[in-house]
Amino acid sequence: MNTALAVVSALFLSACCSTPPPVPTPAAEAAPAEVASGPHHGIIIPSAPPTVRSKTILHELVNGRPEMVINDFTPQMKEALPAEKLAAVWGDLVTKLGAYQNMGEATQTEEQGYKAVYVPLTFEKGTLRAKLVYDETNYVAGLFFVP
Numbered sequence: 001m002n003t004a005l006a007v008v009s010a011l012f013l014s015a016c017c018s019t020p021p022p023v024p025t026p027a028a029e030a031a032p033a034e035v036a037s038g039p040h041h042g043i044i045i046p047s048a049p050p051t052v053r054s055k056t057i058l059h060e061l062v063n064g065r066p067e068m069v070i071n072d073f074t075p076q077m078k079e080a081l082p083a084e085k086l087a088a089v090w091g092d093l094v095t096k097l098g099a100y101q102n103m104g105e106a107t108q109t110e111e112q113g114y115k116a117v118y119v120p121l122t123f124e125k126g127t128l129r130a131k132l133v134y135d136e137t138n139y140v141a142g143l144f145f146v147p
Helices: 002-017 026-037 050-062 066-072 075-080 083-097
Strands: 100-103 107-111 114-123 126-134 140-146
Touching (some): 050 066, 050 083, 050 107, 050 126, 066 083, 075 140
Antiparallel strands (some): 100 114, 114 126
């Protein structure tokens, strides 16, 4: 519960402390339809830092919504790891490590020109780290679960 509160607080702070968005005009209101029709639509939090986005993405996975997770994937990732396959991977982790318990603080590094975010995940029988790799367009180009 504290982790969820921290994420919500971070989202609230990022929304409050950023430059306010321009007042929508009829032309600006049409823009989301164009975005939704492209290969990338449904970014969870496009302007949030990768550490916050990563925790939000993982919360969607933990809460059984892999279809929301893949909204942040590049087209190549969506093809390689569709929602059904992602749900199966998560199910295997829970089978091997027991019930999910909590999520630690995210840390960001740069690896081979990409932003990589590591998030510790604690389960009943152990801990591992989720590694989310973001490409230059700020979409998830890699998702790994590492010791």
